[in-house]
Amino acid sequence: MSKKVMILPGDGIGPEIVEQACRVLAAVNEKFNLGLEFVEELIGGSSIDVHGEPLTDAAVERARSCDAILLGAVGGPKWDTIDRSIRPERGLLKIRSQLGLYANLRPALLYPQLVEASSLKPEVVSGLDILIVRELTGGIYFGEPRGIRTLENGEREGYNTYKYSESEIERIGRTAFEMARKRHKKVCSVDKANVLEATILWREVMDRLAPEYPDVELSHMYVDNAAMQLVRAPKQFDVLVTGNMFGDILSDAAAMLTGSIGMLPSASLNEQGQGMYEPCHGSAPDIAGQGIANPLATILSASMMLRYSLGMTDAADVIEAAVGKVLDQGLRTADIHTAGNEKVGTQQMGDAVLQAL
Ligand code: IPM
Ligand code: MG
DSSP: OOEEEEEEEESTTHHHHHHHHHHHHHHHHHHTTOOEEEEEOOOTHHHHHHHSSSSOHHHHHHHHTSSEEEEEEOOOGGGTTSOGGGOHHHHHHHHHHHTTOOEEEEEEEOOGGGGGGSSSOHHHHTTOEEEEEEEOSSGGGTOSSOEEEEOTTSOEEEEOOOOOOHHHHHHHHHHHHHHHHTTTSEEEEEEOTTTOHHHHHHHHHHHHHGGGOTTSEEEEEEHHHHHHHHHHOGGGOSEEEEOHHHHHHHHHHHHHHTSOGGGOEEEEEOTTSOEEEEESSOOOTTTTTTTOSOOHHHHHHHHHHHHHTSOOHHHHHHHHHHHHHHHHTTEEOGGGOOTTSEEOOHHHHHHHHHHHO
16 A cells, blocks of 8 residues: 655755655665655745745645655745745644644654764763654644734734643643653653743643553653753653743754754654654755755654654664664764764765665
8 A cells, every 4th residue: 555755845955855865765665665655845935936825725735635744944034034924934834733733743862973962061961862742733833813013102012822722731741641651751841830821721731631641750840940951961851741832942952962953853743643754953044055964854754754654663763773874884964073073965974874774
């Protein structure tokens, strides 16, 4: 039975890194006879240039009919001054929201080979293995009302709404508890319950769920403290669960502990288990087109896709082993390069992974 995968290269370094991931997918497709079929669509600025909007309804419908989606990145300076209702990022938010991809899993795993690339001391980060579970379709990113309005005194005011319903909190909370069950059985829920009502409720709902998962230890932490603890003693965490905006911020910080955000894959799942897979990093317009971006986060996202949405665990294992192998060989893109290693470009890194398969 064939499985359909939608490829959304996007903008900036998106197309370059997705190209390498697609080569790797094509190779395992053949090797394991997976029957994967690929379809491609535009998203972000590249879609604005062609269709005048960052993601067409037709593209969303096509995505809906696919078994999984692999995305590069969106956005860039070219579209920074465009009307905010059609910014490239809106395309990403639209697909997350329309497909109900509420559970964003961002594993921050330190490869032992990259311990030197981390900005923290080896003893603080070696063995690091955190999973950030970020709520992705609610919170302040989507809360209404929102906008920029002019007040009576003529001054303008920007405003957003931070809200979470009990069912939204419960749904992501359950994801976190279930994930912890497969790991080290600890969930830390991150909120700002000393100030924000939306997160007072968040904490209450997490506490209410906890007795259903007696094998998992639940703790709570304010987001400012969590940011500090992530750079002070990150190994205290197993699963971190939090809302959309806090998760956005904390996952960038956690990424850096692992040496580079260029290494981190992510999965965004809906209630049907359909998923979109993308690197945690953005479109990096400053290095786009230079052939130096790290394709490993996207290659690892492709492997997460095989594992979580397509049930092709053998192929996923092989890809992850291949990534380990190229790191063992000392090959490093610029973002993870340290003295004594060989610096390679995007394509060469892709070649090396293919070779190692
Ligand atoms: C991310 C990104 C996006 C987000 C942007 C590009 C809209 O930063 O996936 O973390 O804020 O969610
Ligand atoms: Mg982000």
